[in-house]
Amino acid sequence: MTGSVVTGHVLALGTPWDGVPALVLPALGQTAEMVGIVMSIVVCLGGPLGLLIFNTSPRGLAPHPRVNASVSWVANLGRSLPFLVLMATVIPFTQLVVGTTIGVQAAIIPMSIAGTAFFARITENAVREVPPELLDVGVASGASRWQIIRSIQLTEALPGLAAGLTLNIIAMIEYSAIAGAIGAGGIGYLAVNDGYEQFDAHIMLACIGTLILIVQVIQFTGDRVVRYLLH
Protein backbone atom coordinates (compact mmCIF):
# COMPACT_ATOMS: atom_id res chain seq x y z
CA MET A 1 0.00 0.00 0.00
CA THR A 2 2.64 2.44 1.14
CA GLY A 3 4.83 1.49 -1.82
CA SER A 4 2.16 2.31 -4.33
CA VAL A 5 1.50 5.63 -2.72
CA VAL A 6 5.18 6.53 -2.89
CA THR A 7 5.40 5.43 -6.49
CA GLY A 8 2.33 7.43 -7.36
CA HIS A 9 3.76 10.40 -5.59
CA VAL A 10 7.05 10.28 -7.51
CA LEU A 11 5.26 9.93 -10.85
CA ALA A 12 2.95 12.75 -10.04
CA LEU A 13 5.86 14.98 -9.15
CA GLY A 14 6.47 17.59 -11.73
CA THR A 15 4.59 19.75 -14.12
CA PRO A 16 1.05 18.58 -14.82
CA TRP A 17 0.66 17.39 -18.45
CA ASP A 18 -1.49 20.34 -19.43
CA GLY A 19 1.28 22.68 -18.27
CA VAL A 20 3.96 20.95 -20.34
CA PRO A 21 3.35 22.65 -23.71
CA ALA A 22 3.74 26.08 -22.13
CA LEU A 23 7.29 25.09 -21.21
CA VAL A 24 8.23 22.89 -24.15
CA LEU A 25 6.96 25.09 -27.00
CA PRO A 26 9.00 28.21 -26.11
CA ALA A 27 12.02 25.93 -25.61
CA LEU A 28 11.40 24.45 -29.05
CA GLY A 29 11.29 27.96 -30.42
CA GLN A 30 14.63 28.79 -28.81
CA THR A 31 16.20 25.64 -30.20
CA ALA A 32 14.89 26.49 -33.67
CA GLU A 33 16.20 30.04 -33.36
CA MET A 34 19.65 28.93 -32.22
CA VAL A 35 20.01 26.19 -34.81
CA GLY A 36 18.58 28.46 -37.51
CA ILE A 37 21.02 31.29 -36.86
CA VAL A 38 23.95 28.91 -36.41
CA MET A 39 23.17 27.02 -39.61
CA SER A 40 22.99 30.23 -41.65
CA ILE A 41 26.45 31.18 -40.39
CA VAL A 42 27.72 27.62 -40.86
CA VAL A 43 26.62 27.43 -44.51
CA CYS A 44 27.96 30.89 -45.32
CA LEU A 45 31.37 30.20 -43.76
CA GLY A 46 31.77 26.42 -43.90
CA GLY A 47 30.71 26.09 -47.55
CA PRO A 48 33.36 28.45 -48.96
CA LEU A 49 35.91 27.02 -46.53
CA GLY A 50 35.22 23.49 -47.78
CA LEU A 51 35.45 24.64 -51.42
CA LEU A 52 38.74 26.32 -50.62
CA ILE A 53 40.11 23.19 -48.96
CA PHE A 54 39.16 20.98 -51.89
CA ASN A 55 40.23 23.36 -54.64
CA THR A 56 43.65 24.02 -53.15
CA SER A 57 44.21 20.25 -52.82
CA PRO A 58 46.14 18.43 -55.58
CA ARG A 59 42.88 17.43 -57.28
CA GLY A 60 41.35 20.89 -57.04
CA LEU A 61 41.13 23.71 -59.56
CA ALA A 62 43.98 25.72 -58.03
CA PRO A 63 46.31 23.38 -56.16
CA HIS A 64 48.25 25.23 -53.51
CA PRO A 65 49.82 22.99 -50.86
CA ARG A 66 50.57 25.74 -48.35
CA VAL A 67 47.12 27.35 -48.42
CA ASN A 68 45.56 23.90 -48.35
CA ALA A 69 47.55 22.82 -45.29
CA SER A 70 46.76 25.96 -43.33
CA VAL A 71 43.03 26.07 -44.13
CA SER A 72 42.75 22.38 -43.42
CA TRP A 73 44.53 22.91 -40.10
CA VAL A 74 42.07 25.63 -39.14
CA ALA A 75 39.12 23.40 -40.01
CA ASN A 76 40.54 20.59 -37.92
CA LEU A 77 40.97 22.97 -35.02
CA GLY A 78 37.23 23.54 -34.84
CA ARG A 79 36.62 19.81 -34.69
CA SER A 80 39.40 18.76 -32.34
CA LEU A 81 37.78 19.67 -29.05
CA PRO A 82 34.72 18.12 -27.42
CA PHE A 83 31.97 20.73 -27.71
CA LEU A 84 31.81 21.45 -23.98
CA VAL A 85 35.56 22.13 -23.90
CA LEU A 86 35.39 24.22 -27.09
CA MET A 87 32.64 26.29 -25.53
CA ALA A 88 34.80 27.02 -22.50
CA THR A 89 37.88 27.68 -24.61
CA VAL A 90 36.25 30.35 -26.76
CA ILE A 91 34.63 32.23 -23.86
CA PRO A 92 36.94 35.26 -24.24
CA PHE A 93 36.19 35.39 -27.95
CA THR A 94 32.45 35.03 -27.29
CA GLN A 95 32.61 37.90 -24.81
CA LEU A 96 34.41 39.99 -27.39
CA VAL A 97 31.95 39.31 -30.20
CA VAL A 98 28.53 39.27 -28.50
CA GLY A 99 29.38 41.00 -25.22
CA THR A 100 28.09 38.19 -23.00
CA THR A 101 29.11 34.66 -22.08
CA ILE A 102 25.67 33.27 -21.27
CA GLY A 103 22.41 32.77 -23.10
CA VAL A 104 21.40 32.06 -26.68
CA GLN A 105 23.71 34.67 -28.19
CA ALA A 106 26.70 33.31 -26.31
CA ALA A 107 25.91 29.76 -27.45
CA ILE A 108 25.80 30.82 -31.10
CA ILE A 109 29.54 31.56 -31.20
CA PRO A 110 30.95 28.14 -30.18
CA MET A 111 28.17 26.36 -32.08
CA SER A 112 29.05 28.29 -35.23
CA ILE A 113 32.73 27.48 -34.84
CA ALA A 114 32.13 23.76 -34.40
CA GLY A 115 29.44 23.72 -37.09
CA THR A 116 31.53 25.63 -39.63
CA ALA A 117 34.42 23.20 -39.23
CA PHE A 118 31.97 20.33 -39.60
CA PHE A 119 30.31 21.77 -42.69
CA ALA A 120 33.65 22.64 -44.28
CA ARG A 121 34.57 18.94 -44.21
CA ILE A 122 31.15 17.94 -45.45
CA THR A 123 31.44 20.35 -48.38
CA GLU A 124 34.97 19.19 -49.15
CA ASN A 125 33.84 15.55 -49.19
CA ALA A 126 30.74 16.23 -51.27
CA VAL A 127 32.77 18.14 -53.87
CA ARG A 128 35.48 15.49 -53.87
CA GLU A 129 32.84 12.98 -54.96
CA VAL A 130 32.30 14.89 -58.21
CA PRO A 131 34.22 12.93 -60.89
CA PRO A 132 37.39 14.83 -61.90
CA GLU A 133 36.51 14.33 -65.58
CA LEU A 134 33.57 16.68 -65.07
CA LEU A 135 35.96 19.43 -64.05
CA ASP A 136 37.81 18.74 -67.31
CA VAL A 137 34.55 19.38 -69.14
CA GLY A 138 34.47 22.84 -67.60
CA VAL A 139 38.12 23.60 -68.26
CA ALA A 140 37.89 22.32 -71.84
CA SER A 141 34.84 24.46 -72.58
CA GLY A 142 36.67 27.57 -71.46
CA ALA A 143 34.93 28.09 -68.12
CA SER A 144 36.50 30.23 -65.41
CA ARG A 145 37.27 28.63 -62.06
CA TRP A 146 34.32 30.36 -60.48
CA GLN A 147 32.03 29.10 -63.26
CA ILE A 148 33.32 25.57 -62.74
CA ILE A 149 32.76 25.78 -58.99
CA ARG A 150 29.24 27.08 -59.41
CA SER A 151 28.01 25.19 -62.45
CA ILE A 152 29.83 21.90 -62.05
CA GLN A 153 31.14 21.32 -58.53
CA LEU A 154 28.19 22.71 -56.61
CA THR A 155 25.58 21.48 -59.07
CA GLU A 156 26.84 17.91 -58.97
CA ALA A 157 27.62 17.93 -55.25
CA LEU A 158 24.18 19.23 -54.26
CA PRO A 159 22.72 15.86 -53.17
CA GLY A 160 25.82 15.20 -51.03
CA LEU A 161 25.61 18.69 -49.60
CA ALA A 162 21.95 18.23 -48.72
CA ALA A 163 22.72 14.94 -46.97
CA GLY A 164 25.58 16.63 -45.10
CA LEU A 165 23.40 19.58 -44.19
CA THR A 166 20.86 17.21 -42.63
CA LEU A 167 23.63 15.65 -40.58
CA ASN A 168 24.87 19.07 -39.61
CA ILE A 169 21.47 20.35 -38.46
CA ILE A 170 20.99 17.30 -36.25
CA ALA A 171 24.48 17.75 -34.79
CA MET A 172 23.67 21.39 -34.06
CA ILE A 173 20.48 20.39 -32.21
CA GLU A 174 22.66 18.14 -30.08
CA TYR A 175 25.16 20.95 -29.51
CA SER A 176 22.35 23.33 -28.59
CA ALA A 177 21.46 20.93 -25.76
CA ILE A 178 25.05 20.94 -24.54
CA ALA A 179 25.01 24.72 -24.79
CA GLY A 180 22.28 24.53 -22.18
CA ALA A 181 25.20 24.41 -19.72
CA ILE A 182 25.76 28.11 -20.35
CA GLY A 183 22.06 28.88 -20.08
CA ALA A 184 21.37 28.89 -23.77
CA GLY A 185 17.80 27.70 -23.39
CA GLY A 186 16.05 25.39 -25.79
CA ILE A 187 14.76 21.85 -25.58
CA GLY A 188 18.01 20.32 -24.40
CA TYR A 189 18.37 22.87 -21.65
CA LEU A 190 14.80 22.25 -20.51
CA ALA A 191 15.39 18.52 -20.44
CA VAL A 192 18.55 18.81 -18.40
CA ASN A 193 17.52 21.64 -16.11
CA ASP A 194 13.87 20.89 -15.40
CA GLY A 195 13.57 17.27 -16.41
CA TYR A 196 16.78 15.72 -15.13
CA GLU A 197 17.95 18.02 -12.34
CA GLN A 198 14.48 18.49 -10.84
CA PHE A 199 13.15 14.98 -11.53
CA ASP A 200 10.30 16.34 -13.64
CA ALA A 201 9.29 13.19 -15.48
CA HIS A 202 6.66 14.89 -17.62
CA ILE A 203 9.06 17.54 -18.87
CA MET A 204 11.72 14.89 -19.41
CA LEU A 205 9.38 12.69 -21.46
CA ALA A 206 8.04 15.62 -23.42
CA CYS A 207 11.55 16.83 -24.25
CA ILE A 208 12.72 13.36 -25.26
CA GLY A 209 9.61 12.89 -27.39
CA THR A 210 10.04 16.27 -29.03
CA LEU A 211 13.74 15.74 -29.76
CA ILE A 212 13.13 12.31 -31.25
CA LEU A 213 10.32 13.73 -33.36
CA ILE A 214 12.25 16.71 -34.72
CA VAL A 215 15.34 14.64 -35.52
CA GLN A 216 13.13 12.11 -37.34
CA VAL A 217 11.35 14.84 -39.25
CA ILE A 218 14.63 16.51 -40.24
CA GLN A 219 16.21 13.23 -41.34
CA PHE A 220 13.09 12.24 -43.27
CA THR A 221 12.92 15.63 -44.98
CA GLY A 222 16.65 15.55 -45.69
CA ASP A 223 16.39 12.11 -47.29
CA ARG A 224 13.49 13.25 -49.44
CA VAL A 225 15.39 16.32 -50.58
CA VAL A 226 18.45 14.21 -51.46
CA ARG A 227 16.32 11.79 -53.44
CA TYR A 228 14.66 14.68 -55.27
CA LEU A 229 18.05 16.23 -56.10
CA LEU A 230 19.38 12.93 -57.43
CA HIS A 231 16.48 12.69 -59.90
Added chain:
Amino acid sequence: MADFQGKQMIEISGLTKRYGSHTVLDNINFAVDSGSIAAIVGRSGAGKSTLFRCVNLLERPTSGTVRVDGQELTHLSRRELRTARRAIGTVFQSANLLRRLTAAQNVALPLRFLGLSDEEVHQRVRELLERVGLLHRANHYPAQLSGGQRQRVGIARGLATRPSVLLSDEATSGLDPETTRSILRLLTELRDDLGVTIVVITHEMDVVRSVADVVAHLDRGRIVESGRVGEVVRRSDSPLATSLLPTDPAPAPLAGEVVWQLRYTDAIVDPNWLTRVSRELDTDIALLSGLVETVGGDHAGRLTVRMSGRLSPATVAGAFAAYGIHAQVASAADELAVAS
Protein backbone atom coordinates in the same frame (compact mmCIF):
# COMPACT_ATOMS: atom_id res chain seq x y z
CA MET B 1 50.48 14.83 -93.57
CA ALA B 2 48.72 15.00 -96.88
CA ASP B 3 47.41 18.27 -98.03
CA PHE B 4 43.66 18.29 -98.72
CA GLN B 5 42.57 21.84 -98.29
CA GLY B 6 45.89 23.47 -97.69
CA LYS B 7 45.47 24.94 -94.26
CA GLN B 8 46.74 23.11 -91.21
CA MET B 9 44.28 23.43 -88.38
CA ILE B 10 46.33 21.64 -85.75
CA GLU B 11 50.11 21.64 -85.65
CA ILE B 12 51.92 19.87 -82.89
CA SER B 13 55.67 20.10 -82.95
CA GLY B 14 58.31 18.70 -80.69
CA LEU B 15 55.70 17.93 -78.06
CA THR B 16 57.16 16.17 -75.04
CA LYS B 17 55.39 15.39 -71.80
CA ARG B 18 57.18 14.00 -68.79
CA TYR B 19 55.90 13.10 -65.37
CA GLY B 20 58.97 13.19 -63.23
CA SER B 21 61.48 10.97 -65.00
CA HIS B 22 58.76 9.14 -66.92
CA THR B 23 58.40 10.31 -70.51
CA VAL B 24 54.82 9.84 -71.67
CA LEU B 25 55.09 11.69 -74.96
CA ASP B 26 58.40 11.91 -76.76
CA ASN B 27 58.89 14.59 -79.40
CA ILE B 28 55.52 14.34 -81.13
CA ASN B 29 55.19 16.05 -84.50
CA PHE B 30 51.77 15.89 -85.96
CA ALA B 31 49.59 18.10 -88.10
CA VAL B 32 45.97 17.90 -89.15
CA ASP B 33 44.55 19.68 -92.17
CA SER B 34 41.50 21.83 -91.86
CA GLY B 35 38.28 19.89 -92.44
CA SER B 36 39.75 16.44 -92.13
CA ILE B 37 39.42 13.64 -89.62
CA ALA B 38 42.61 12.40 -88.02
CA ALA B 39 42.80 9.26 -85.93
CA ILE B 40 45.41 8.62 -83.28
CA VAL B 41 45.68 4.93 -82.57
CA GLY B 42 47.70 2.88 -80.18
CA ARG B 43 47.45 0.45 -77.35
CA SER B 44 46.32 1.62 -73.94
CA GLY B 45 49.21 3.25 -72.15
CA ALA B 46 50.75 4.45 -75.42
CA GLY B 47 50.10 8.06 -74.43
CA LYS B 48 46.96 8.67 -76.52
CA SER B 49 44.96 10.27 -73.76
CA THR B 50 47.86 12.44 -72.68
CA LEU B 51 48.28 13.64 -76.25
CA PHE B 52 44.55 14.37 -76.37
CA ARG B 53 44.80 16.37 -73.16
CA CYS B 54 47.80 18.27 -74.48
CA VAL B 55 45.95 19.52 -77.56
CA ASN B 56 43.55 21.63 -75.50
CA LEU B 57 46.13 22.10 -72.80
CA LEU B 58 44.24 20.23 -70.10
CA GLU B 59 47.80 19.03 -69.57
CA ARG B 60 50.63 21.46 -70.09
CA PRO B 61 53.36 19.98 -72.31
CA THR B 62 56.83 19.79 -70.78
CA SER B 63 58.19 21.16 -74.04
CA GLY B 64 57.09 21.69 -77.62
CA THR B 65 54.31 23.69 -79.15
CA VAL B 66 50.64 23.19 -79.86
CA ARG B 67 49.16 25.42 -82.51
CA VAL B 68 45.43 25.38 -83.19
CA ASP B 69 43.99 27.51 -85.97
CA GLY B 70 47.27 29.41 -86.16
CA GLN B 71 47.30 30.23 -82.47
CA GLU B 72 50.14 29.00 -80.29
CA LEU B 73 48.40 27.73 -77.15
CA THR B 74 51.33 27.16 -74.83
CA HIS B 75 52.14 30.87 -74.69
CA LEU B 76 48.66 32.12 -73.87
CA SER B 77 47.64 33.65 -70.58
CA ARG B 78 44.95 31.90 -68.57
CA ARG B 79 42.30 34.28 -69.88
CA GLU B 80 43.42 33.96 -73.50
CA LEU B 81 43.52 30.20 -73.16
CA ARG B 82 39.92 30.17 -71.94
CA THR B 83 38.88 31.96 -75.11
CA ALA B 84 41.03 29.73 -77.32
CA ARG B 85 39.51 26.60 -75.80
CA ARG B 86 36.09 27.67 -76.99
CA ALA B 87 37.33 27.02 -80.52
CA ILE B 88 38.17 23.44 -79.52
CA GLY B 89 35.21 21.20 -78.80
CA THR B 90 35.91 18.21 -76.62
CA VAL B 91 34.07 14.89 -76.52
CA PHE B 92 35.12 12.71 -73.65
CA GLN B 93 35.15 9.00 -73.19
CA SER B 94 31.86 7.98 -71.54
CA ALA B 95 30.49 11.44 -72.43
CA ASN B 96 31.09 12.97 -68.98
CA LEU B 97 27.63 14.40 -68.65
CA LEU B 98 26.55 16.11 -65.45
CA ARG B 99 24.10 13.62 -64.01
CA ARG B 100 22.00 16.29 -62.35
CA LEU B 101 21.40 18.20 -65.57
CA THR B 102 19.10 17.24 -68.43
CA ALA B 103 20.45 16.61 -71.92
CA ALA B 104 19.52 20.17 -72.89
CA GLN B 105 21.12 21.65 -69.78
CA ASN B 106 24.30 19.69 -70.40
CA VAL B 107 24.51 20.98 -73.96
CA ALA B 108 23.78 24.49 -72.68
CA LEU B 109 26.68 24.44 -70.22
CA PRO B 110 29.44 25.87 -72.49
CA LEU B 111 26.98 28.51 -73.74
CA ARG B 112 26.17 29.53 -70.17
CA PHE B 113 29.91 29.86 -69.54
CA LEU B 114 30.01 32.23 -72.50
CA GLY B 115 27.29 34.28 -70.87
CA LEU B 116 24.72 34.03 -73.69
CA SER B 117 21.16 35.07 -72.98
CA ASP B 118 18.52 32.44 -72.16
CA GLU B 119 16.92 33.05 -75.54
CA GLU B 120 20.17 32.47 -77.45
CA VAL B 121 21.05 29.43 -75.36
CA HIS B 122 17.64 27.90 -75.90
CA GLN B 123 17.80 28.46 -79.65
CA ARG B 124 21.30 27.03 -80.01
CA VAL B 125 20.61 24.00 -77.79
CA ARG B 126 17.62 23.13 -79.97
CA GLU B 127 19.78 23.31 -83.10
CA LEU B 128 22.47 21.14 -81.54
CA LEU B 129 20.12 18.49 -80.21
CA GLU B 130 18.41 18.40 -83.58
CA ARG B 131 21.74 17.85 -85.32
CA VAL B 132 22.55 14.87 -83.12
CA GLY B 133 18.98 13.60 -83.44
CA LEU B 134 18.02 13.92 -79.81
CA LEU B 135 15.57 16.79 -79.71
CA HIS B 136 12.96 14.39 -78.34
CA ARG B 137 15.23 13.57 -75.39
CA ALA B 138 16.03 17.18 -74.48
CA ASN B 139 14.55 16.96 -71.00
CA HIS B 140 15.87 13.52 -70.11
CA TYR B 141 18.56 13.06 -67.53
CA PRO B 142 21.73 11.13 -68.46
CA ALA B 143 20.54 8.15 -66.40
CA GLN B 144 17.50 7.92 -68.68
CA LEU B 145 19.58 7.85 -71.87
CA SER B 146 21.38 4.96 -73.57
CA GLY B 147 25.16 4.97 -73.95
CA GLY B 148 24.93 6.09 -77.56
CA GLN B 149 22.47 8.85 -76.72
CA ARG B 150 24.71 10.08 -73.92
CA GLN B 151 27.61 10.19 -76.33
CA ARG B 152 25.50 12.20 -78.79
CA VAL B 153 24.69 14.68 -76.06
CA GLY B 154 28.42 14.84 -75.35
CA ILE B 155 29.10 15.59 -79.01
CA ALA B 156 26.37 18.24 -79.10
CA ARG B 157 27.94 19.84 -76.03
CA GLY B 158 31.36 19.70 -77.68
CA LEU B 159 29.91 21.55 -80.67
CA ALA B 160 28.05 24.15 -78.64
CA THR B 161 30.52 26.99 -79.08
CA ARG B 162 30.83 26.34 -82.85
CA PRO B 163 34.40 25.11 -82.56
CA SER B 164 36.59 24.66 -85.62
CA VAL B 165 38.19 21.63 -83.99
CA LEU B 166 36.55 18.68 -82.28
CA LEU B 167 38.63 16.35 -80.13
CA SER B 168 37.17 12.99 -79.30
CA ASP B 169 38.70 10.62 -76.79
CA GLU B 170 37.50 7.05 -77.30
CA ALA B 171 34.03 8.39 -78.00
CA THR B 172 32.83 5.05 -79.35
CA SER B 173 34.54 2.61 -77.03
CA GLY B 174 32.09 0.49 -75.15
CA LEU B 175 29.28 1.14 -77.62
CA ASP B 176 27.67 -1.57 -79.69
CA PRO B 177 28.57 -1.73 -83.41
CA GLU B 178 25.30 -0.19 -84.62
CA THR B 179 25.61 2.74 -82.20
CA THR B 180 29.29 3.14 -83.08
CA ARG B 181 28.36 3.39 -86.76
CA SER B 182 25.76 6.05 -86.04
CA ILE B 183 28.25 8.09 -84.01
CA LEU B 184 30.84 7.79 -86.77
CA ARG B 185 28.26 8.84 -89.34
CA LEU B 186 27.62 11.90 -87.23
CA LEU B 187 31.32 12.76 -87.10
CA THR B 188 31.59 12.44 -90.88
CA GLU B 189 28.57 14.72 -91.31
CA LEU B 190 30.18 17.29 -89.04
CA ARG B 191 33.28 17.27 -91.19
CA ASP B 192 31.35 17.44 -94.45
CA ASP B 193 28.61 19.90 -93.45
CA LEU B 194 30.40 22.16 -91.01
CA GLY B 195 34.02 21.68 -92.08
CA VAL B 196 34.98 20.77 -88.51
CA THR B 197 38.48 19.36 -88.12
CA ILE B 198 38.19 16.25 -86.00
CA VAL B 199 40.78 14.31 -84.04
CA VAL B 200 39.64 10.94 -82.76
CA ILE B 201 41.64 8.99 -80.23
CA THR B 202 40.78 5.34 -80.54
CA HIS B 203 42.01 1.82 -80.22
CA GLU B 204 39.40 0.54 -82.65
CA MET B 205 40.75 0.05 -86.18
CA ASP B 206 37.19 -0.10 -87.58
CA VAL B 207 36.79 3.49 -86.51
CA VAL B 208 39.95 4.50 -88.34
CA ARG B 209 38.95 2.63 -91.50
CA SER B 210 35.49 4.08 -91.63
CA VAL B 211 36.03 7.76 -90.82
CA ALA B 212 39.65 8.81 -90.69
CA ASP B 213 41.43 10.67 -93.47
CA VAL B 214 44.80 10.48 -91.77
CA VAL B 215 46.12 8.21 -89.07
CA ALA B 216 49.01 8.29 -86.64
CA HIS B 217 50.15 5.30 -84.66
CA LEU B 218 51.35 6.14 -81.20
CA ASP B 219 53.56 3.61 -79.48
CA ARG B 220 55.27 4.19 -76.15
CA GLY B 221 54.94 7.94 -76.49
CA ARG B 222 56.22 8.20 -80.07
CA ILE B 223 54.49 8.41 -83.39
CA VAL B 224 55.90 5.36 -85.13
CA GLU B 225 53.87 5.55 -88.31
CA SER B 226 51.51 8.03 -89.87
CA GLY B 227 49.99 9.03 -93.17
CA ARG B 228 46.83 9.17 -95.20
CA VAL B 229 44.77 6.14 -94.29
CA GLY B 230 44.19 5.19 -97.93
CA GLU B 231 47.91 5.27 -98.51
CA VAL B 232 48.93 3.58 -95.25
CA VAL B 233 46.82 0.50 -95.95
CA ARG B 234 48.70 -0.07 -99.22
CA ARG B 235 52.08 -0.15 -97.49
CA SER B 236 53.73 -3.53 -97.72
CA ASP B 237 55.56 -3.99 -94.45
CA SER B 238 53.54 -1.72 -92.22
CA PRO B 239 52.25 -2.96 -88.86
CA LEU B 240 49.61 -0.24 -89.02
CA ALA B 241 48.41 -1.46 -92.44
CA THR B 242 48.20 -5.00 -91.11
CA SER B 243 46.13 -3.95 -88.14
CA LEU B 244 43.94 -1.76 -90.32
CA LEU B 245 43.27 -4.57 -92.78
CA PRO B 246 44.00 -7.75 -90.91
CA THR B 247 44.17 -11.01 -92.84
CA ASP B 248 43.70 -14.52 -91.60
CA PRO B 249 46.81 -16.69 -91.57
CA ALA B 250 47.12 -18.44 -94.91
CA PRO B 251 45.74 -21.99 -94.80
CA ALA B 252 47.83 -24.88 -96.04
CA PRO B 253 47.20 -25.31 -99.79
CA LEU B 254 45.97 -28.49 -101.36
CA ALA B 255 48.41 -30.55 -103.43
CA GLY B 256 49.37 -28.84 -106.68
CA GLU B 257 48.05 -25.49 -105.55
CA VAL B 258 49.51 -22.26 -104.33
CA VAL B 259 48.10 -19.79 -101.83
CA TRP B 260 48.64 -16.16 -102.76
CA GLN B 261 48.43 -13.10 -100.57
CA LEU B 262 47.08 -10.08 -102.45
CA ARG B 263 47.33 -6.46 -101.52
CA TYR B 264 45.92 -3.44 -103.36
CA THR B 265 48.71 -1.07 -104.35
CA ASP B 266 46.68 1.38 -106.40
CA ALA B 267 44.22 3.85 -104.93
CA ILE B 268 41.65 2.85 -107.55
CA VAL B 269 41.27 -0.80 -108.44
CA ASP B 270 38.92 -2.21 -111.07
CA PRO B 271 36.22 -3.89 -108.97
CA ASN B 272 36.02 -6.74 -111.52
CA TRP B 273 39.68 -7.71 -111.16
CA LEU B 274 38.96 -11.19 -109.79
CA THR B 275 36.92 -12.40 -112.73
CA ARG B 276 39.17 -10.62 -115.22
CA VAL B 277 42.40 -12.11 -113.89
CA SER B 278 40.71 -15.49 -113.73
CA ARG B 279 39.72 -15.20 -117.41
CA GLU B 280 43.10 -13.88 -118.51
CA LEU B 281 45.01 -16.68 -116.81
CA ASP B 282 42.29 -19.16 -117.73
CA THR B 283 42.27 -20.61 -114.26
CA ASP B 284 39.99 -20.76 -111.25
CA ILE B 285 40.72 -18.48 -108.34
CA ALA B 286 39.40 -19.59 -104.95
CA LEU B 287 38.81 -16.71 -102.59
CA LEU B 288 39.83 -17.90 -99.12
CA SER B 289 39.54 -14.72 -97.10
CA GLY B 290 39.77 -11.03 -97.59
CA LEU B 291 38.76 -7.53 -96.76
CA VAL B 292 37.98 -4.93 -99.41
CA GLU B 293 36.99 -1.48 -98.35
CA THR B 294 36.93 2.14 -99.33
CA VAL B 295 39.24 3.90 -96.92
CA GLY B 296 39.45 7.66 -97.01
CA GLY B 297 38.11 7.59 -100.58
CA ASP B 298 40.69 5.03 -101.70
CA HIS B 299 40.19 1.38 -102.43
CA ALA B 300 41.98 -0.87 -100.01
CA GLY B 301 42.11 -4.61 -99.98
CA ARG B 302 43.95 -7.53 -98.50
CA LEU B 303 42.95 -10.96 -99.65
CA THR B 304 44.07 -14.55 -99.63
CA VAL B 305 43.35 -16.65 -102.73
CA ARG B 306 44.25 -20.15 -103.88
CA MET B 307 45.23 -20.97 -107.45
CA SER B 308 46.61 -23.82 -109.41
CA GLY B 309 50.38 -24.37 -109.11
CA ARG B 310 50.70 -24.93 -112.85
CA LEU B 311 51.09 -21.26 -113.54
CA SER B 312 54.44 -19.60 -113.23
CA PRO B 313 54.58 -17.28 -110.24
CA ALA B 314 55.85 -14.46 -112.45
CA THR B 315 52.83 -14.75 -114.77
CA VAL B 316 50.42 -14.69 -111.87
CA ALA B 317 52.12 -11.75 -110.18
CA GLY B 318 52.19 -9.89 -113.49
CA ALA B 319 48.49 -10.47 -114.13
CA PHE B 320 47.56 -9.07 -110.74
CA ALA B 321 50.02 -6.20 -111.02
CA ALA B 322 48.21 -5.02 -114.15
CA TYR B 323 45.18 -4.32 -111.94
CA GLY B 324 47.18 -2.54 -109.25
CA ILE B 325 47.39 -5.54 -106.98
CA HIS B 326 50.54 -6.90 -105.42
CA ALA B 327 50.61 -10.69 -105.26
CA GLN B 328 52.94 -12.74 -103.16
CA VAL B 329 53.12 -16.49 -102.64
CA ALA B 330 52.03 -17.31 -99.13
CA SER B 331 52.62 -21.01 -99.34
CA ALA B 332 52.87 -23.76 -101.89
CA ALA B 333 51.85 -27.36 -101.25
CA ASP B 334 55.42 -28.52 -101.84
CA GLU B 335 58.23 -27.85 -104.32
CA LEU B 336 57.32 -30.81 -106.51
CA ALA B 337 53.75 -29.75 -106.89
CA VAL B 338 54.78 -26.28 -108.01
CA ALA B 339 57.35 -27.64 -110.45
CA SER B 340 55.09 -30.21 -112.08
